[in-house]
Amino acid sequence: METKVVTLHINGRTHQIALPPNRTLLQTLRDLGYTDVKNGCEKGDCGACAVLLNGKPVNSCLVLAWQADGAEIVTNGGLGDQAHPHVIQEAFADAGAIQCGYCTPGMIVSTKALLDRNPHPTDEEIREAISGNLCRCTGYVKIVEAIKLAAERMAAAKEGR
Amino acid sequence: MGLYKSKYTAKPLPPVDLPELRVVGKPLRRVDALAKAVGKTVYAGDFSMPGMLYAKVFRSTVPSARIKRLDVSKARALPGVACVLTAEDLPDGKLVTDIPGQTGQKVRKGSLTSVLARDRVRFVGEPIALVAAETLEIAEKALEMIEIEYEELPGVFDPLEAMKPGAPIVYEPDNIVARWKIRKGDVHAGMAEADLIIENTYRVPFVEHAYLEPEAGVAWVDERGVINIRVSTQVVEHFRSIAKAVGVPQNKIRTIGTMVGGGFGGKEDITVEIFLALLAKHTQRPVKLVYTREESMMSQSKRHPFIITHRTGVKRNGRIVAAEIDLVADSGAYPYLSPYVLLYAVVMATGPYRIPNVRVDGVAVATNNPFTSAFRGFGGPQAAFAYEQQMDAIAEALGMDPMEVRRINYLRTGDTNATGQVIESAAWLEETATRALEALGEKEPDRGSVKIGRGVASYFQSYGRITWLHDTSRAWVGVELDGTVVVRSGVPDLGAGQVNSLAQITAEVLGVPLDQVTVYSTDSALTPLAGTSTATRQLYMSGNAVYQAASAVRKVLLDRASKHFEEDPKDLDMAEGRIFVKHNPEQSISLAEMAQICAAEGLPLSNLALFRAPFTDPLDPENLQGRVFPDFTFGAQAVEVAVDTETGEITLLKSVACHDIGRAINRAAVEGQIEGGSSQGLGYALLEEYVMEEGIPKTVTLSEYLIPTSMDFPPTKAIVLESGSGKGPFGAKGIGEPSLTPAAAAVANAVADAIGVRIHELPITPEKVLEALKRIK
Ligand code: FES
Numbered sequence: 001m002e003t004k005v006v007t008l009h010i011n012g013r014t015h016q017i018a019l020p021p022n023r024t025l026l027q028t029l030r031d032l033g034y035t036d037v038k039n040g041c042e043k044g045d046c047g048a049c050a051v052l053l054n055g056k057p058v059n060s061c062l063v064l065a066w067q068a069d070g071a072e073i074v075t076n077g078g079l080g081d082q083a084h085p086h087v088i089q090e091a092f093a094d095a096g097a098i099q100c101g102y103c104t105p106g107m108i109v110s111t112k113a114l115l116d117r118n119p120h121p122t123d124e125e126i127r128e129a130i131s132g133n134l135c136r137c138t139g140y141v142k143i144v145e146a147i148k149l150a151a152e153r154m155a156a157a158k159e160g161r
Numbered sequence: 162m163g164l165y166k167s168k169y170t171a172k173p174l175p176p177v178d179l180p181e182l183r184v185v186g187k188p189l190r191r192v193d194a195l196a197k198a199v200g201k202t203v204y205a206g207d208f209s210m211p212g213m214l215y216a217k218v219f220r221s222t223v224p225s226a227r228i229k230r231l232d233v234s235k236a237r238a239l240p241g242v243a244c245v246l247t248a249e250d251l252p253d254g255k256l257v258t259d260i261p262g263q264t265g266q267k268v269r270k271g272s273l274t275s276v277l278a279r280d281r282v283r284f285v286g287e288p289i290a291l292v293a294a295e296t297l298e299i300a301e302k303a304l305e306m307i308e309i310e311y312e313e314l315p316g317v318f319d320p321l322e323a324m325k326p327g328a329p330i331v332y333e334p335d336n337i338v339a340r341w342k343i344r345k346g347d348v349h350a351g352m353a354e355a356d357l358i359i360e361n362t363y364r365v366p367f368v369e370h371a372y373l374e375p376e377a378g379v380a381w382v383d384e385r386g387v388i389n390i391r392v393s394t395q396v397v398e399h400f401r402s403i404a405k406a407v408g409v410p411q412n413k414i415r416t417i418g419t420m421v422g423g424g425f426g427g428k429e430d431i432t433v434e435i436f437l438a439l440l441a442k443h444t445q446r447p448v449k450l451v452y453t454r455e456e457s458m459m460s461q462s463k464r465h466p467f468i469i470t471h472r473t474g475v476k477r478n479g480r481i482v483a484a485e486i487d488l489v490a491d492s493g494a495y496p497y498l499s500p501y502v503l504l505y506a507v508v509m510a511t512g513p514y515r516i517p518n519v520r521v522d523g524v525a526v527a528t529n530n531p532f533t534s535a536f537r538g539f540g541g542p543q544a545a546f547a548y549e550q551q552m553d554a555i556a557e558a559l560g561m562d563p564m565e566v567r568r569i570n571y572l573r574t575g576d577t578n579a580t581g582q583v584i585e586s587a588a589w590l591e592e593t594a595t596r597a598l599e600a601l602g603e604k605e606p607d608r609g610s611v612k613i614g615r616g617v618a619s620y621f622q623s624y625g626r627i628t629w630l631h632d633t634s635r636a637w638v639g640v641e642l643d644g645t646v647v648v649r650s651g652v653p654d655l656g657a658g659q660v661n662s663l664a665q666i667t668a669e670v671l672g673v674p675l676d677q678v679t680v681y682s683t684d685s686a687l688t689p690l691a692g693t694s695t696a697t698r699q700l701y702m703s704g705n706a707v708y709q710a711a712s713a714v715r716k717v718l719l720d721r722a723s724k725h726f727e728e729d730p731k732d733l734d735m736a737e738g739r740i741f742v743k744h745n746p747e748q749s750i751s752l753a754e755m756a757q758i759c760a761a762e763g764l765p766l767s768n769l770a771l772f773r774a775p776f777t778d779p780l781d782p783e784n785l786q787g788r789v790f791p792d793f794t795f796g797a798q799a800v801e802v803a804v805d806t807e808t809g810e811i812t813l814l815k816s817v818a819c820h821d822i823g824r825a826i827n828r829a830a831v832e833g834q835i836e837g838g839s840s841q842g843l844g845y846a847l848l849e850e851y852v853m854e855e856g857i858p859k860t861v862t863l864s865e866y867l868i869p870t871s872m873d874f875p876p877t878k879a880i881v882l883e884s885g886s887g888k889g890p891f892g893a894k895g896i897g898e899p900s901l902t903p904a905a906a907a908v909a910n911a912v913a914d915a916i917g918v919r920i921h922e923l924p925i926t927p928e929k930v931l932e933a934l935k936r937i938k
């Protein structure tokens with residue numbers, strides 16, 4: 001199969017790799033070691049593979065790597081690490097919103113996208129924003145609480161409280 | 162219909178004396194939370210090794226057939242294919258499928274299945290051949306090059322049909338996989354005494370676990386010749402069955418568990434382990450196998466469909482005097498855990514009620530459907546869907562309040578259940594049910610064609626394994642010379658916080674902050690075997706084992722400290738990493754210093770403990786009279802629904818679950834279990850059905866098999882009661898499975914309350930509502 005050299009800017013690092021046309025962004029990210037991007041279905045049904053593509057949340061299993069040529073990609077792992085977690089990541093941990101954790105990276109990516117465009121979402125808006133992210137463990141209750149907590153903390157930080 | 166009052170008031174709780182603890186019960190961030198939040202946790206499918214091969218499984222596409230011809234030669238010849246295995250390559254590849262992780266148990270008839278089908282396939286998805294190749298693409302290509310010819314055989318897809326004479330036999334000698342019976346009192350005399358006999362039949366479908374993480378693992382052979390399998394599993398003790406199937410000694414298989422991305426019973430049976438071990442053994446290279454979502458759904462177990470008939474004899478005053486219950490479970494194409502799931506359903510079939518005269522007959526039947534096995538609740542939710550609707554049907558027939566009928570019949574501490582087992586712990590049935598109902602608040606009024614109804618369901622559910630399985634758990638606790646603490650326990654963590662609970666218990670006993678405890682877990686070679694993360698047993702079993710081990714270390718430290726301070730050990734305590742004199746806390750020494758003193762003197766700073774559940778002899782399957790379980794959790798769920806009688810649409814308006822969990826080790830984790838269990842139970846009630854047509858699965862993606870999304874249900878409010886009466890550490894009971902059990906029955910009761918007609922079959926869909934409404938018109 002013909003391949004093409006694709007340039008991907010992932011979590012601030014640049015990768016140039018030769019890829020066949022049918023390779024998805026999800027496979028590519030995981031092959032490059034970004035295994036915080038999870039594979040739950042490869043069909044666009046679960047949201048576990050969500051990443052930010054030029055700031056917009058996408059299911060990376062539905063994007064071909066060729067389509068992402070030149071794009072800025074941020075995965076959950078690019079938002080923070082254990083030493084310096086992102087406010088949203090910390091809120092998920094504090095609110096008890098994580099059980100098995102398999103849905104968590106995708107949930108946090110969707111949350112980041114939501115809070116970027118709407119820093120004070122209602123419960124309804126939160127539920128809408130994560131409606132493409134399945135979680136089989138939590139019943140979404142503490143996930144919604146975590147997102148509210150993150151929004152509060154981000155607002156407080158902005159006001160310098 | 163309005164069976165339920167519009168408001169209930171909870172009765173006060175009996176007094177309990179719960180000592181205040183320092184770490185246990187505190188709202189602490191779980192030890193595993195932050196790593197998961199930042200995506201650092203390495204799941205089974207995230208792991209790779211140099212030189213690794215990629216595996217795929219070739220599976221049956223027909224439900225019942227003889228394999229006439231299987232030709233893998235073209236696949237073998239494909240460049241980049243390292244290995245193709247069929248049943249011919251593994252003459253001993255048998256797997257015992259009905260008792261996981263146990264030693265010395267009797268092998269049940271029909272429970273030996275071939276790891277790879279040799280000449281006969283019995284369900285769609287049955288494994289036939291294995292491929293390992295240099296890349297996933299090559300492995301997929303090789304699968305396409307495997308040639309197979311089937312001679313299709315008649316199949317049987319309905320358990321009632323499968324019991325009829327002349328039905329196709331799924332495996333010899335007949336389709337009866339297991340039978341259990343309860344005989345208590347004199348059911349004929351009881352029925353004769355009854356003023357009214359109420360009979361109903363309830364049905365529940367196949368249900369898919371739908372954990373977000375599909376089955377995955379990597380295996381390799383190490384320098385000792387040990388086959389290591391790094392896998393997402395609820396049971397690292399499977400290494401024994403794997404060894405047998407692969408044909409190597411038990412000490413040559415090591416299972417290294419990973420954080421399980423959801424299990425719910427679906428990763429209780431062996432999944433990818435044997436395939437990986439065989440391929441690693443044959444190729445002597447690391448091999449990775451990750452199921453696709455479709456493969457996961459098609460090839461792994463389901464929750465048992467049941468047909469349950471209740472015949473209940475009651476007095477006019479609401480007292481139940483006799484119950485006759487028949488249960489038929491679809492066991493699918495192989496036994497797996499069906500005999501035990503059926504046993505649970507049989508034991509729980511009467512519900513948490515005092516009934517003097519009982520006959521229960523349960524049978525599990527083989528079909529050419531997917532095999533059914535463990536699923537959170539293990540027969541309990543199916544039983545509850547039937548017995549709790551039956552309670553409301555009784556109330557309706559007697560013209561009584563459903564809570565009143567329950568109150569009259571609830572089990573109390575000291576009573577015996579249907580098997581004659583004495584209820585030893587608190588049985589807070591009325592307490593939980595009235596609290597759940599009360600928290601619903603005022604009932605909303607009907608709005609035209611939209612009718613509002615509410616319903617409750619009480620339940621009892623065992624925690625801990627069947628007592629004749631002789632359950633044990635081991636744990637190791639040690640203090641390091643800087644005062645930090647290490648725990649080693651084989652416990653697999655499914656995300657419920659199994660590991661975190663052990664850390665909190667240890668931190669409590671040894672008086673250290675939670676972040677001072679490091680837990681190593683889920684490794685069959687290097688962590689003491691703790692048993693399965695199933696049966697709501699880990700907090701009870703491994704919690705007690707860790708408590709024992711930590712307490713032994715605490716005793717060594719306090720005994721030595723008592724010499725140091727010249728005080729009695731009982732006048733000393735441990736907190737915040739220090740040992741201090743209770744009446745003068747200024748007088749203290751750090752744990753690190755005391756550990757160094759003990760080490761210098763050769764005192765043991767670690768302990769390996771073994772906790773044993775009560776052991777009993779197996780019961781007579783013809784009457785099942787005696788103890789079956791260590792103890793039970795009790796609780797209830799109440800919901801309010803709106804049903805549109807024109808469209809049949811059902812909207813869940815409110816949901817409250819109240820459970821007595823004995824003692825919360827981590828409150829957020831307990832609430833999380835209740836909220837998540839409720840969500841699965843509500844999905845069971847209203848959305849979920851794994852559809853089979855003549856043995857062909859029709860719902861093998863997450864767009865066809867619908868699990869609850871964030872938009873489907875309002876949050877379930879969790880009310881956590883603590884009786885302190887459980888058999889786990891600090892009086893804890895178990896909540897993992899119980900949290901799911903009552904939801905579907907509560908919804909069914911609420912729908913009946915709203916529309917005045919009862920729907921006896923899950924899931925409760927708009928079509929079934931309209932169908933039911935037609936019946937009364
Ligand atoms: S893996 Fe992409 S949506 Fe499920």
Ligand code: FES
Pocket residue numbers: 097098099100101102103104134135136137138373422423656
């Ligand atoms: S925490 Fe397990 S799927 Fe969401």
